[in-house]
Amino acid sequence: MITLRPSDLAREHGLSAQAVRNYEREGFIPPAQRTQSGYRIYTELHVAALRVYLSLIPGYGCSAGGQIMNALHDDELDGALTIIDRGHDQLLRDRDTLDAVRRAVDHLTAESDADPPHPTAPVPRTIGALARRLGVTPATLRNWEEVGILTPARDPASGYRVFRPSDIRDAELAHLLRRGGYPLDHISTVVEQIRTADGSDALSSALDDWHLRLRARGLAMLDAATHLSHYLGLLRTGLNPALAAPGTARTTG
CATH class of the missing domain: 1.10.1660.10 (Multidrug-efflux Transporter Regulator; Chain: A; Domain 2)
Incomplete structure (x- = not known):
């Protein structure tokens, strides 16, 4: 020995x-x-x-x-x-989330808040419902709102936040990039870019980078x-x- x-x-x-x-x-x-x-x-x-x-x-x-x-x-x-x-379960869920965000990206240029509501569009969610969907706390979503990642509307009657389909997309993207180790200020910049017509390249690059991270983790x-x-x-x-x-x-x- x-x-x-x-x-x-x-x-x-x-x-x-x-x-x-x-x-x-x-x-x-x-x-x-x-x-x-x-x-x-x-x-x-x-x-x-x-x-x-x-x-x-x-x-x-x-x-x-x-x-x-x-x-x-x-x-x-x-x-x-x-x-x-x-x-392994977390890696699979991260892959599923990445796929979901990629599907959302495919519709970025075809959809906007000004478009008429699509009959299959998600029902707007409260902050609690969105937090449960992502597995985060409502405080996390409020923090994302403070730094400009989320910009939910307000119900005129109650004053409560109302999360539209675009807000849900931004929240899913933020959650994905946060898990990938991106700082909030970077996420805020990317989300703001994809809200504009020429912002899809920045998002695509970020998702490609995270895809490589997931592959490296699997290997x-x-x-x-x-x-x-x-x-x-x-x-x-x-x-x-x-x-x-x-x-x-x-x-x-």
């Missing part, structure tokens, strides 16, 4: 030795055995664990990646698989699955005695 130091694990990924120790403390890699003088001893299991954790981040994010590793080291395989399933998930499968095989061989005792997965030493 090979034995390694924290710096040995760190070197492959351009990390610091302290980062490796931090990952051990958080349970992202198994606890190391110690020499009589207290130095950590890492093995091929730790090498594989670090590769898994770092490969999970591009596909699932730091938080979910850490939760997956914690679940594995706590012998909760079903819990880890559930987190992975949620990541990252495939790459992580390869590392994860290998790591699970190593765990089943019981290479690390420290994992054999319940409750020893996360240490502070």
Whole structure:
């Protein structure tokens, strides 16, 4: 069995030795055995664990990646698989949202608020209904309104916001771009551009960029699955005695 130091694990990924120790403390890699003088001893299991954790981040994010590793080291395989399933479900929903926005873009040049209402046009929604549709809070939509992303009309009788089909389109676009990491001021600029006749190019570019991000995330998930499968095989061989005792997965030493 090979034995390694924290710096040995760190070197492959351009990390610091302290980062490796931090990952051990958080349970992202198994606890190391110690020499009589207290130095950590890492093995091929730790090498594989670090590769898994770092490969999970591009596909699932730091938080979910850490939760997956914690679940594995706590012998909760079903819990880890559930987190992975949620990541794939979110990716699918993001793809569906992207497709929905693309369909809306196809009608940008053919529809405007001045056009007569189409018999199949969506019924205008309240802020609560639109928030539920997007899975955000009403406060988020009010924030988007403050920065100019949304410009809902007001009911003359009640004063309540009334979200028209174009507002729903803008909200869906904002939600998509927000998930893609775009700042609000950029989203506001893009939405304003597509409200004009020559703004479709900016929107198309943004959607193409997000499509590439979704593809990269999907490929990252495939790459992580390869590392994860290998790591699970190593765990089943019981290479690390420290994992054999319940409750020893996360240490502070």
